[in-house]
Amino acid sequence: MVLKITVVGGCGHVGLPLAMAFADRDCDVVSYDINPAAVDTVNSGRMPFMEPDSAPVLARILKKGSFRASTDPRVIAESEIVIVVVGTPVDEHLNPDAEAVPSAVASLKDHLRPDQLLVLRSTVYPGVTRLVERRLAELGVVLDIAFCPERIAEGKAFTELFSLPQIVSGCSEQAVKRASELFGKLTSQIVVTSPEEAELAKLFTNTWRYIKFAAANQFYMIANDYGIDFDRVRHAITFDYPRAVDMPGPGFAAGPCLFKDTMQLAAFNNNNFTLGHASMMVNEGLPLYLVSKMEQKWDLSVLRIGILGMAFKSESDDIRSSLSYKLKRILRFKALEVLCSDEYVSDDPSLLTFDEVMNKSDILVIGAPHNRYRTVSTDKPVVDVWNLLGNGSVV
Numbered sequence: 038m039v040l041k042i043t044v045v046g047g048c049g050h051v052g053l054p055l056a057m058a059f060a061d062r063d064c065d066v067v068s069y070d071i072n073p074a075a076v077d078t079v080n081s082g083r084m085p086f087m088e089p090d091s092a093p094v095l096a097r098i099l100k101k102g103s104f105r106a107s108t109d110p111r112v113i114a115e116s117e118i119v120i121v122v123v124g125t126p127v128d129e130h131l132n133p134d135a136e137a138v139p140s141a142v143a144s145l146k147d148h149l150r151p152d153q154l155l156v157l158r159s160t161v162y163p164g165v166t167r168l169v170e171r172r173l174a175e176l177g178v179v180l181d182i183a184f185c186p187e188r189i190a191e192g193k194a195f196t197e198l199f200s201l202p203q204i205v206s207g208c209s210e211q212a213v214k215r216a217s218e219l220f221g222k223l224t225s226q227i228v229v230t231s232p233e234e235a236e237l238a239k240l241f242t243n244t245w246r247y248i249k250f251a252a253a254n255q256f257y258m259i260a261n262d263y264g265i266d267f268d269r270v271r272h273a274i275t276f277d278y279p280r281a282v283d284m285p286g287p288g289f290a291a292g293p294c295l296f297k298d299t300m301q302l303a304a305f306n307n308n309n310f311t312l313g314h315a316s317m318m319v320n321e322g323l324p325l326y327l328v329s330k331m332e333q334k335w336d337l338s339v340l341r342i343g344i345l346g347m348a349f350k351s352e353s354d355d356i357r358s359s360l361s362y363k364l365k366r367i368l369r370f371k372a373l374e375v376l377c378s379d380e381y382v383s384d385d386p387s388l389l390t391f392d393e394v395m396n397k398s399d400i401l402v403i404g405a406p407h408n409r410y411r412t413v414s415t416d417k418p419v420v421d422v423w424n425l426l427g428n429g430s431v432v
């Protein structure tokens with residue numbers, strides 16, 4: 038029997054690859070999304086963002102008729118399974134919005150049925166799964182509710198959806214059973230927990246990664262202040278030494294997940310999270326640190342600075358919470374002019390071409406370590422925290 042699935046938030050960075058993966062595994066899937074432009078783009082066979090290996094899958098499932106996108110919430114009533122993966126940002130004061138998912142789900146109440154399985158997949162503030170259960174019950178809607186967090190990294194969806202174990206939790210045994218069967222279509226390993234354990238597992242996963250990046254960035258600053266190239270130190274540490282093999286390199290630790298999830302966890306713990314807050318200070322402080330080092334070397338007020346790479350990470354077109362934009366803002370106060378370029382970003386009209394930035398800038402800064410920049414050949418100074426060019430990372 039073909040399983041009918043609706044993915045709410047199904048044209049987003051996480052929802053779309055998931056919807057496509059199910060549609061490619063003999064499910065009948067609709068991506069329901071409130072963004073009409075993204076829905077049109079998807080239905081016309083194009084991805085709204087970069088995701089490697091997605092194009093042939095999208096073409097295949099659209100041709101097969103197992104997938105479509107829609108802005109009509111009535112598609113939800115036709116599904117057996119409703120997966121919710123809307124965004125869960127923190128606000129400008131770093132407060133999580135614990136209502137983001139409950140409100141989105143409550144707005145769907147007229148389309149929910151008692152025989153459906155509702156799967157929450159957004160990264161949520163701890164307690165939200167039970168809150169959704171309570172809210173729906175108050176509205177007279179009782180159905181199976183599961184929380185199954187997404188752990189893929191952007192750009193790796195079409196390998197990691199099938200290779201990562203899936204954490205499955207639910208408000209009832211039946212919800213766990215149904216969610217396990219569902220994700221069994223994608224992956225062979227299921228890890229069952231309670232909803233509260235799964236909620237913390239997801240936040241701890243992202244926070245752990247954020248803390249590791251902060252440690253590497255602080256090591257970088259210490260070595261750099263001492264005139265030592267951290268890239269050489271890190272090589273010495275990690276070379277054939279298994280206990281340090283997971284030490285990341287330095288660089289901008291940004292994007293839509295790690296920072297906000299660390300702040301969600303801090304808020305959950307009554308803002309008592311020294312390690313998380315310290316990591317935020319270090320990671321968010323790296324652009325300021327680099328500019329202060331640049332100021333010590335050069336009179337920025339008479340120089341044009343070029344930033345190569347505005348996405349939040351390499352080989353991505355996603356600029357959400359990118360620290361390259363923070364770097365740009367700081368440099369605009371200090372420098373004669375700031376010129377920016379990116380190989381992949383298409384939704385920022387202020388960006389110049391690579392050649393324009395290379396030709397017009399006096400100093401270059403690598404903002405995102407896109408592979409293209411490894412072969413940059415120039416006599417101009419390049420601030421290169423990642424040591425992408427192989428000339429050292431000292432500033």
Ligand SMILES: NC(=O)c1ccc[n+]([C@@H]2O[C@H](COP(=O)([O-])OP(=O)(O)OC[C@H]3O[C@@H](n4cnc5c(N)ncnc54)[C@H](O)[C@@H]3O)[C@@H](O)[C@H]2O)c1
Pocket residue numbers: 045046047048049050051052069070071072075122123124125141158159160161187188189190191293294
């Ligand atoms: N981006 C990642 O790499 C990643 C990885 C793991 C988990 N997550 C989590 O997944 C969730 C989604 O993140 P994302 O990066 O895909 O966000 P996104 O902004 O790319 O996608 C969210 C989508 O939901 C749509 N939407 C918002 N409200 C809606 C509503 N009420 N009804 C229908 N559609 C609605 C938006 O139009 C958008 O297309 C977040 O909780 C995030 O923390 C993200």
